[in-house]
Amino acid sequence: PRFVPTITSTAPRQRRTAEGSGAHVGRMTLDPGVTAFCFAAARTGETALDANIKAHQRGVMSFCLIEALVALRNRCTYEMLLEKASAKMDDIREKYMPTMDQYIQLTFCPNSAPSEVVVLDERYASVAQHRLSQRARMAEHSQSGDGLRSPDGCPTPMREVSTEFVPSPVYNPPDRGQASGGGPSYQPPPVGSGQPGGRPAPSPPTGTIQSEPSPSYRGPPPTHSSAGTLYLVIHAGYNLMYRDAGCDPYVVARVGHQEHTTPTIHGSARPVWSDGNKMTFHAGERDGLLELEVMSGYTSLGRTGVDFRALPPGHWHRRRDPLREGSGGGELEFDVRLEPGQASHHSPHQANHSHSPTNAR
Structure with missing residues (x-):
């Protein structure tokens, strides 16, 4: 690698205050509820040569960090951001710049680990702070028998919510069963589990579709009254x-x-999905928009949306919608169906399911 040693000062630094005096004496230099992070393109004793990305007018590391944030929709931990940005940089190195000597380094103070700190989404910050405060309270409760509770039974706030990231005042290493952003990971149900209440999922209008769990699911299970179940088949x-x-x-x-x-369908601008394309959502009272985004790697190819409240319930609707934004152009074909629900309270074991349409009979 083309590293050169950094310049260091040989003369001792002159102190402006006498030893043992100053405003910092007896005080912490960092708010205990804040974690400081630093991204660098090389280690402390190294210097990496940089290059500008055409049409972006920024360095390689800045470009990779911004692309990673876009791919993660600004809702991620610093650990997730580092992984996405490093993958983007590895892709650039492999395809375009094999001699590039940059490798993103993340350093942080020990108050919170990168997997515990949420970044860059002000709308998501209050939710993340609540989840992290809950985990901190539960950890202390399991150790001492008394949780941090206010008179109304809610956890005592640790600090004011940040508009850029939400730190966790205490760090407990996450279990394997816990997602990096807090909360339990989701496990799909076995094949043919059907709808809560014993009703099978409805069949799509045409063709025979095999029953299988959705390949990917993220999100909390509904705990309020459900407004319906939304079925989706991507074609x-x-x-x-x-x-x-x-x-x-x-x-x-x-x-x-x-x-x-x-x-993922590899190497095709006209992809066709025949498996792993059947999805189910539990629509809450406040939910009304189905968002669909076509991605390739970390790049958005375009998106579309459906106001499923405006669809006649109980029927399959075939749509072929143009994609907007992203790299432009293209269409997406899919089926969507809304089944009205009843106002009832489901336990997490009953409601936390990812269903698929069963075979057409």
Whole structure:
């Protein structure tokens, strides 16, 4: 690697205050509720040569960090941001700049680990702070027998919510069963589990579709009264546009905090999904928009949305919608169906399911 030693001062630094005096004496130099982070393109004793990305006017590391944030929709931990940005940099190194000597380094103070700190989404900050405060309270409660509670039974706030990231005042290493952003990880149910209440999922209008769990799910289970169940079948994409040579599309579908992802179809601008393409969402009273985004790697190829409240319930609707934003162009074909629900309270074991349409009979 083309590293050169950094310049260091040989003369001793002159002190402006006498030893043992100053405003810092007897005080902490860092708020205990704040974690400081630093991204660098090389280690402390090294210097890495940089290059500008054409049409972006920024260095390679800055470009990779911004692309990673876009791919993660600004809702991630610093650990997730580092992994995404490093993967983007590895891709650039492999395809375009094999001699590039940059490797992103993340340093931080020990108050909170990178997997515990949420970044860069002010709308998500209050939710993340609540989840992290809950985990801190539960950890202390398990050790001492008394939780940190105010008279109304809610956890005592640790600090004011930050607009850039939400730190966790105490750090407990996450269990293998815990997601990096807090909360339990989701496990899909076995094949043929059906709908809560014993009703099978409805069949799509045409074709025979095998029953299987959705390949990817993220989001909390509904704990309030459900307004209905939304079924989705992704069929195909048409004329997808991608600036690089290879196009490896997959679809991310979102309703509220719930998210499903189809498998990736490698090397095709006209992908067709035949398995892993059936998804189910539990629509809450405040949910009304189905968001669909076509991705290739970390790049958005375009997105579309459906106001499923406006659809006649109980029927399958075939749609072929144009994609907007992203790299432009293309269409997405899919089926969607809304089944009205009843106002009832489900336990997490009953409601936390990812269903798929069963075979058409």
